[in-house]
Amino acid sequence: MADGPTITTIAERAGVSIASVSRVLNGLPTRQETVRKVMAAAEELGYVRNAVARSLKSRRTHQVAFAMADVGNPAYLAMLRQIQPVLKSAGYRLVLHSTDAVVADEIDVLHSLGERYVDGLIMSPLRVTEQHLDMLAAARAPVVIIGSVPEGTPVDNVRADSRTGVKLAIDHLYRLGRRTIGMVNGPTDTVPGAARGAAYREALEDLGLPYDEELVEIGDFYRAEGGRAVAALLERRPDVDALMCANDLIALGALDVLRAAGRRVPHDVAVAGMDDTDLAAASWPSLTSVSLGSAERGKAAAELLVDRLKNGDREPRRVTVPPRLAVRASTTGEEPAPYQAPGAERGTP
Amino acid sequence: MADGPTITTIAERAGVSIASVSRVLNGLPTRQETVRKVMAAAEELGYVRNAVARSLKSRRTHQVAFAMADVGNPAYLAMLRQIQPVLKSAGYRLVLHSTDAVVADEIDVLHSLGERYVDGLIMSPLRVTEQHLDMLAAARAPVVIIGSVPEGTPVDNVRADSRTGVKLAIDHLYRLGRRTIGMVNGPTDTVPGAARGAAYREALEDLGLPYDEELVEIGDFYRAEGGRAVAALLERRPDVDALMCANDLIALGALDVLRAAGRRVPHDVAVAGMDDTDLAAASWPSLTSVSLGSAERGKAAAELLVDRLKNGDREPRRVTVPPRLAVRASTTGEEPAPYQAPGAERGTP
DNA sequence: AAAGAGACTGTAAACGTTTACTGCGTGTGC
DNA sequence: GCACACGCAGTAAACGTTTACAGTCTCTTT
Numbered sequence: 085m086a087d088g089p090t091i092t093t094i095a096e097r098a099g100v101s102i103a104s105v106s107r108v109l110n111g112l113p114t115r116q117e118t119v120r121k122v123m124a125a126a127e128e129l130g131y132v133r134n135a136v137a138r139s140l141k142s143r144r145t146h147q148v149a150f151a152m153a154d155v156g157n158p159a160y161l162a163m164l165r166q167i168q169p170v171l172k173s174a175g176y177r178l179v180l181h182s183t184d185a186v187v188a189d190e191i192d193v194l195h196s197l198g199e200r201y202v203d204g205l206i207m208s209p210l211r212v213t214e215q216h217l218d219m220l221a222a223a224r225a226p227v228v229i230i231g232s233v234p235e236g237t238p239v240d241n242v243r244a245d246s247r248t249g250v251k252l253a254i255d256h257l258y259r260l261g262r263r264t265i266g267m268v269n270g271p272t273d274t275v276p277g278a279a280r281g282a283a284y285r286e287a288l289e290d291l292g293l294p295y296d297e298e299l300v301e302i303g304d305f306y307r308a309e310g311g312r313a314v315a316a317l318l319e320r321r322p323d324v325d326a327l328m329c330a331n332d333l334i335a336l337g338a339l340d341v342l343r344a345a346g347r348r349v350p351h352d353v354a355v356a357g358m359d360d361t362d363l364a365a366a367s368w369p370s371l372t373s374v375s376l377g378s379a380e381r382g383k384a385a386a387e388l389l390v391d392r393l394k395n396g397d398r399e400p401r402r403v404t405v406p407p408r409l410a411v412r413a414s415t416t417g418e419e420p421a422p423y424q425a426p427g428a429e430r431g432t433p
Numbered sequence: 434m435a436d437g438p439t440i441t442t443i444a445e446r447a448g449v450s451i452a453s454v455s456r457v458l459n460g461l462p463t464r465q466e467t468v469r470k471v472m473a474a475a476e477e478l479g480y481v482r483n484a485v486a487r488s489l490k491s492r493r494t495h496q497v498a499f500a501m502a503d504v505g506n507p508a509y510l511a512m513l514r515q516i517q518p519v520l521k522s523a524g525y526r527l528v529l530h531s532t533d534a535v536v537a538d539e540i541d542v543l544h545s546l547g548e549r550y551v552d553g554l555i556m557s558p559l560r561v562t563e564q565h566l567d568m569l570a571a572a573r574a575p576v577v578i579i580g581s582v583p584e585g586t587p588v589d590n591v592r593a594d595s596r597t598g599v600k601l602a603i604d605h606l607y608r609l610g611r612r613t614i615g616m617v618n619g620p621t622d623t624v625p626g627a628a629r630g631a632a633y634r635e636a637l638e639d640l641g642l643p644y645d646e647e648l649v650e651i652g653d654f655y656r657a658e659g660g661r662a663v664a665a666l667l668e669r670r671p672d673v674d675a676l677m678c679a680n681d682l683i684a685l686g687a688l689d690v691l692r693a694a695g696r697r698v699p700h701d702v703a704v705a706g707m708d709d710t711d712l713a714a715a716s717w718p719s720l721t722s723v724s725l726g727s728a729e730r731g732k733a734a735a736e737l738l739v740d741r742l743k744n745g746d747r748e749p750r751r752v753t754v755p756p757r758l759a760v761r762a763s764t765t766g767e768e769p770a771p772y773q774a775p776g777a778e779r780g781t782p
Numbered sequence: 783a784a785a786g787a788g789a790c791t792g793t794a795a796a797c798g799t800t801t802a803c804t805g806c807g808t809g810t811g812c
Numbered sequence: 813g814c815a816c817a818c819g820c821a822g823t824a825a826a827c828g829t830t831t832a833c834a835g836t837c838t839c840t841t842t
Binding site for chain 2: 794798799
Binding site for chain 2: 088130131132133134135136137139140145147155156161164165168169172177178179180181182195196198199200201222224336339362363366367368369
């Protein structure tokens, strides 16, 4: 691991100046003879350009950061998977930040843009605080936010439409004849929690169904707690015939609890999730789920950032990705025969 | 996004030299009055250290790369999730490379270490070629390989023990009374495919069971093709009473096909997967699966690398992570009553 | 009161590139 | 045969830090 060769080493070896070496390496017009000598020397020495020195001079690092709460979350993972190839083919490396949904960590990331170790940032904050907005206005590098920011924030912005997404699912349940549709939500002080809760209410109103607080239960966004929330809801309203779950994990918890309670899915209770993760297709019964287009949002964000990095200043853009409903067995039970929900004879009391 | 302040700006503002500014910023002994002036100036100007210039001088980037085939693969994701916090708390940023299992891309990553944009690399190659070994010997930064490398390769190395892992599962199936145990494998020209295939054979021999080629089917490592492989195997050997699947996706495909064929799991056919991904717990019936300790391997790799970066030269180390069998319903069917496999009355012909 | 010690501070070089500028040599046009 | 243009190559500065070294100032000691 001895010190690698530099352009100085090459220059000496080839008997030319470092400027010539640099020019050859960058393909600037140079006499053939010089090119040959430099290339030969570089080859022999196994020279590789020092990216750090290069960045210092050129003021570009060819790195982009992606900051989200947790790679383990399938929605962020879906984004990441789309972001990566876009950046790679545009010649950027990807620096990954996990903020664990801690605001201070997100602010830290924004602050660290001042260190200039990346050319730009894609960030998907759980919620956008005043402090976020201040930092965004002062950001030292282009930022793309995945999520909603107020009108006029000077950053590119990619958003989902969870309102329409929830409506898609509720309409679907309504068309299937369900009229007592419960909602199992995560904390309503998070951006997605608040949006999905409000959307549920609106969707019901649009359909002329009454909004009934008894049909709403709040837990967190995970399977076990989601299951507990469903159990509480079932206890209170045994007549519920459909559940709108704020994400797929909650919906899996719902399936667990319904199964344990001997309720057939979808015969007795139809279940819809959100985010359309891998788990939705893998579960049994497979889960009808609203995709909020995480993958598309990731891709759009990466493309916006690359465009801005290449083309410099332009007006901030906003992209809204439409939701899509993936209909599966947990609402329609229309998969081939053996995929029907288990017969009722096996239920607990 | 005007040019940010540098130590020169601060020096002028505070009326001191850039050396003093640097010293204050690095906490070297300095007169109180100077500290005060510098800090005040830095504060007012919103100064942030330039990481690139710092790296150039100090020859450390405080970045580490992680290269694997595909973040979408749950095994790599599990590694990533453990690697990230270890690096973060040691003060390193994470650069993520997806190589799509293309050897040339992996070689590229090794080569790019010469650019010195990272202090070290964690790599999990699909297979290790001669070329890999050459590059590893010449690597310009410390590398930790997750996977097996020949004795004497000058890198730290973390490996799984898929041989023992397969054996755990086969022994488990045997103890449950299964004697006709099929294997659904991925391509045997991959490292995991070859290892798992051989381990299956050995495990049978250890138990005194005959090895029968008819009971082995090769597909790829994904759900649909895994299902097709299982269908072919079932056709050939309808008497099979257990399936060892080379990963969880194949096992999910097996569940699909068995269900469609009216075979009860685990009553008629017990199914075991490998990797113990999230999907294993989410599926129905939940999937018995061998964990090869991806998470632990990721953690160990990160710790080895951090140790080497802090402590410089030492002998290469090797860590082997033991496998663990996660027993679930697809083999024992012993979850609470409603978790039993669906009754047989609903099978197709 | 002079010398020496000690505490800070400033100057300048270095990290490895890129690039503006200058200079040299060749070939062309008159 | 001379001026000029032009194509290349070399010198040196710059990017923003860190740090070795030397210099200044103050305080203590004799």
